[in-house]
Amino acid sequence: MNNINAISHKLAISLLSKLQRDMELASGRGISVYITSAVRGEGKTFVAETLVRYIAALSGYQILLVDANLEDPKLHKYFHVDRENGLSNGIRGGNWEQIQFKKTEIENLTILTAGSDRHAGLVFPQQQVKQFLDFVTKRFDLVFFDGASLSTTGANSLVYLSNGILLVLDSQSTKREVLYDALSDLLSDADKIIGVVLNKKLHYIPRIIYRYL
Ligand SMILES: Nc1ncnc2c1ncn2[C@@H]1O[C@H](COP(=O)(O)OP(=O)(O)OP(=O)(O)O)[C@@H](O)[C@H]1O
Ligand SMILES: [Mg+2]
DSSP states (O other): OOHHHHHHHHHHHHHHHHHHHHHHHTTTOOEEEEEEESSTTSSHHHHHHHHHHHHHHHHOOOEEEEEOOSSSOOHHHHTTOOOOSSHHHHHHHOOGGGSOOEEOSSTTEEEEOOOSSOOTTOOOOHHHHHHHHHHHHHHOSEEEEEOOOHHHHOSOHHHHHSSEEEEEEETTTOOHHHHHHHHGGGGGGGGGEEEEEEEOOSSSSOOEEEEOO
């Protein structure tokens, strides 16, 4: 196992054991985790994609990964599916039955793309987000959101209504002040931060180091 695989494997196991405890309390419903960062490009999509592949393989749970970065959606490219008919269409149209949840080559991993009805700064109305979370947590054991950075959109209702928040931090470039500023949005929800991924720890050997707060 190379370095990145070993670290991703370890990260997936620690996160999974934490989430399993929360799942026991969720009385048969799935758990949702919003992945975000202080600024753009810290590695949210990279971490989300790597992590869910490991968690899917290790757990056998039904997992949904949602592209919730409507400003700059990328997940459809990682998984080679088309972007249409996804989250933004469901949020605007309100009919989740008609939204296409896309199968991946991993049997228990499904993708919801950003969709075509998106525009920068689309707000997520609380009522629609509640309906959406209700719909997906009935059908999936774990729901992960590959989100936008906090400095891009601020904390939206998806962040507030998810069960947990996973922060990705570019340890090479993100300044402490920038992180604290972004986190001020989350102060009232600080206990929902389930972990921090210190990403890009080394310059030339990509590495993820994970620790719980
Ligand atoms: N640990 C890593 N090892 C190697 N490459 C990485 C790592 N983390 C991120 N990258 C690369 O850095 C770039 C930015 O990563 P990514 O797209 O995941 O960031 P992001 O936080 O999702 O960005 P955005 O805010 O635009 O959504 C990508 O090219 C990605 O492949
Ligand atoms: Mg991204």
